Structure formats: structure tokens, C-alpha cells
Amino acid sequence: MTGSLTLSTEIELGWGTHDRGEYSYFSNRGTKESETLDELLHLCNKHDIPITFDIVGHLLHDSCSGEHEGSYPQGWWNEDPGTDAAIDPLFYAPELARRISNTETEHEIGTHTYSHILCENVSADTVRHEIERSREVHREFGLNSPKSIVFPRHQTPSYEVFSDLGIEVVRRPIEDYYIPENLARKFVWGVKRTHPTTELRKRDGIVETLCTPNPSLSSGFLQTGQTELHPLLKAIPLTIRQRILRQYIKSAVDRAVNQNGHVHLWTHLFNIANDEQLPPIKSGLKYLAKRRNDGDVTIHRMCDLPQLVNND
Template sequence: MSTVTLSLEVELGWGVHDIDEYERISEDRQCESRYLRRLLSHCDDVDIPFSFDVVGHLFHAACSGEHRSPHEDGWFDEDPGTDWQTDPLFYAPDLVADIRDAETDHEICTHSYSHVSCDEASDEAIRWDLEEAQQVHEHVLGERTVSFVPPKHEQPPTHVLRDAGIEIIRMHRSDGVSKPRKYKRLVTGPHPEFSPPVTIEDDVVVTYCTEYPSLTSALLPSGRRDTHPAFKYLPFDTAKRQQLHRRYLRQTAEQALETDTPVHLWAHLYDLSNEAQFLALRDFLTDLAALEAQTDLEVLTMAELNDRVRAERRAHVVV
């Protein structure tokens, strides 16, 4: 199964509301909005779909800020209780609409309702959070989602997932390499191979990815943040760094084709939202579209990957 899945986390203020790192996001999310729209436009040009993992609260145009939830006291303290024009880091119905209305058939899956911590929250709180997310999906999009990217890749209980109608999740895996080897891998590749790259655990499909964002490059500034000090002083200019990342991504897609296995690449919207990162990804998407047109490689959303994995399992059982 030679497939590539691309997912992008759209979390904005909810991704940092419990760690107070708002400096990751541009003022009034102007950059994130602009680069998402540029990404959607290019995806339309090359017909490449993404799974957009959107925090459920961002679907709202406004809210009171009051949430009767089983979360710990204070969990929703950062919710301003206003509207998307006043506090666009916490409400983003315009971005949801942009994704939904794009020509390309993107998937909008959930990143939970409030960026819930599955390691710290109770099963009851996780269940509540997923149900709230499903309700806004149903209200805005007309259907619930089967796909979930747990915040920080913290493992949720599978029985809670099944109760919420979730059929596929994305989780990271450590490749267990030494720090020097990991450093080299981030500079020149190759992307790690996971065996197996997809599993089914208690009737929930799990698609695996790297611990670090792979659609963006550690060699380039991440959104508003400068390049990491470990890579900042390498003797490469921006164009060379973009070229290295484009090559890393293309080789990853070719690896999926050669090994006949699924690969999942991902990033955060706020890390992608600068010119250096965007141009490298844009050029890779053009390469990926050409590979898909010329070979047996397929670009699948998480929901499509879920259908494919389950269909293959049924065919195997029948045989």
C-alpha cells in the first residue's frame, strides 16, 4: 500500500493555552490565516488533499466562555468568551469555512474540542471533549468525523475513542536512534521507517508518524520562532535549506513507493506560517502531485486511509 498522508494541526491559541506560549502565533493570527489560504490555493492547483486536525472550539464564531465540563478547575480560564473578530486565536470559523469550501476534497478531522491532555485528563473529561468536538462537526459540517489526532500524541483510551465514533488516530513513534544520528536525519534524512507503519488496536486504526513535525524543517525558522540553535549556524543559506527539506520530503514519498508502505507527514499551522517553510512545502506538493500522476503512489486523507486499511483487513479475512 504505497500511500502518503498529510496532516496539519490547526489549534492556534488552544494549542498553547495551558503552557502560555502565545508568542508562537502571529498577532491576530494574520500569518496563520494567510498561509493557510495560500496552502489551500496551491492544493487546488495540484489536487493534493490534507487532513486538517482542527480544535473543535475554533468552529465557534462566538461563545460565552462558560463550559460545564468534567475538566479540572481552570481548564477553560483562557477562553475569552467573546467572538472571532475580537479574539481570533480562540475562534476561527473563517478558517474552517476556507477548508470546507476549497475545491480539493480535504478532510476536517478533530484535534479534540479544547486540546485536551489525554495523559492528565480523566476518561470522563476526554469523552466529554470528544463529544463536544463531534457536535460542532455535526452542526457545521453536517457529519461527525472518524479521525482524531490526540494533542501532543498522548494516548487516549480506546474504549473512549470507540464511544465517540473515532476509527483512526495519529500517534508518534520514536525511532530510537542516537542524538547524532537524529541530528543528521533532520538535516539530510532519511525519514524513519516504522514497522508496521499502521496497526489496528481494539478496532481503532493507528497511523504512525515522527515525534517531530516532518512537513516543516528544523533547518528553517518555525513560524515566529527563529531556527533552533542546533541548526542555526550550519553553513547553508535559506535556499539551500529549503532545497534540503524538499529533497527530504520527496525521498520520503519515494520511500513509500519503493517499500509499498504508508507514510504520514505532519506539522502545525503556526510553524508552517512563514515564507521559508511555506515555499519548501509548496514545491514538495508539486513534486508529490507529479509522483502520484506518474506512479502507483496515492495521497490519502486519514479517513481514506482508514477505509483502505479496513477493506484490506476484510479481504484478508475473507481469503
């Protein structure tokens, strides 16, 4: 049997939390996130593994005035510094997109909307404006218009809102995905859980690739970004905590193969921008490449998925 697998990484930096004005997840000037992207791209080149990078459109700007057209919630742009990449690299990061575009492996740069808009809080016109602005900045940057989108915090609007804007693929969470509320049970679940397989499906002309609600290419048992891990988790030896993620990724690959299904693993760039997350990810992707080379699994960017659905 042959399974299929998609990897996606959200690049949002400061825009990911600008509505909260909270930036403790990020390194100073995004230095660690930049270094981590280089390591990830090197790993992908080594194993010929393509990733879909969902990038907030504003990050493609070298600079801006801080003033933006469109109908937005009051105060939405308060955190926009109105400067440039040299002064505020958490809000302007065109160099990250250039590195992705110039690497040996042919990755996809999809969109994560223009300003990390939260679709449940705005009108359909604002959602359309966000996607249209993303298309514009992609073209200005020399990129193809995005064919895939991941909506911030998985707040996915009706497909009628954007189906005519060139978007063909949406990543959205698995419905009724079970996560225990009790902390003790949640801990046991986190250790023993396996990644579900799904089927690619087309709804209202849009291909859906389903994922877990929380990041699956990184682990909550490991440091997230620059924040301190909970002391109870930190008391567990690092090698054991890393083994949990390594085995989870490998198990996800195996389940895709054994169940002839689709698996979508994802994370944020800032999630893995530390020394704890990358080692098990490297091991897991090496295993994925081996199974791909053995003919057991295929790896697809989000923009490639419509072809799989249309060929069924």
C-alpha cells in the same frame, strides 16, 4: 510498486499553547496563519492533493461566554477570552474551517479534541466529553462528525474510551523513534535523516496511521511560526536549509513507493506560517503529485484509511 501517503495539518492556534499561556509562535491576530492556509489550499487545488485538517473544536465557534461544562483541571479555561472571532481570532476561527470546506479539493476536517485537552492529565470521562463536544460543534457547523482524531501532543488514551463515538482512525507516533540527544549528533541526524515507512494497522477496532513524533512536513532547520531561529542554524544559508526539507519530503515519497509502504507527513499550521517553510513544501507536494499522476503513489485522507486496511 505503489506506496500510500497521508498529509495532516493541525489547526489549533491559541488553544495549542493555552495551558502554558505562551503565544509567541503566532502572528498578531493569526493573520499570517490565515494567509498561509489560503496558500496551502491553493497549492492543494493546483495539484489535487487532499489533506486532513485536525482542528480544535472550540475554533469552530463564532463566540462563547468563556464558561464550559465538564470536569476539567483547575484553571483549564483561564485563557478562554469569552469573546468572539472579531476580538480574539486565535481562539475563534470558524472562517478557516469554512475555507477548507468550500475549496475545490475535498479535504477532511478531523478533530484535535474540543479544547486541546492533554489526555494524560484528565479522566476518561473528560476525554469522552471532549470528543462528544467536538462532534456537537462539527454538526452545528454543518460538518460531518469527525471520523479521525489526533490527540494533542500525541497523548493517546485507551481506545475503549472513545471507540463508540464514531472515531475510526487515530494518528499516533512511531514507537521507539530514534532522535539523538547529543546536539552535534542531532544536527547531523537532522540533515541526513530519512522518513520511515510503516504499515497501516487496526487495533481494537481503530485504524492507526503512524508518524514521526515531531512535525515532518515542516523543518526545524527553518523558522517555526513567528519565533526566531537559533543563530547557529540561521548562519546556514536559507537555500541549504530549505533544500534539506525539500529533499526530505521527496525522499519520504520515494521510500513509500520503493518499500510499498505508508508514510504520514504532518505539521501544525503555525509551524509553516512564515516565508521560510512554504517554498520547499510547495516543491515537495509538486513532486508528490507527479508521482501520484504516474501511478506510483496514492494519497489518502485519514478518514479514507479504514478502506485500505479492510481491503488488505
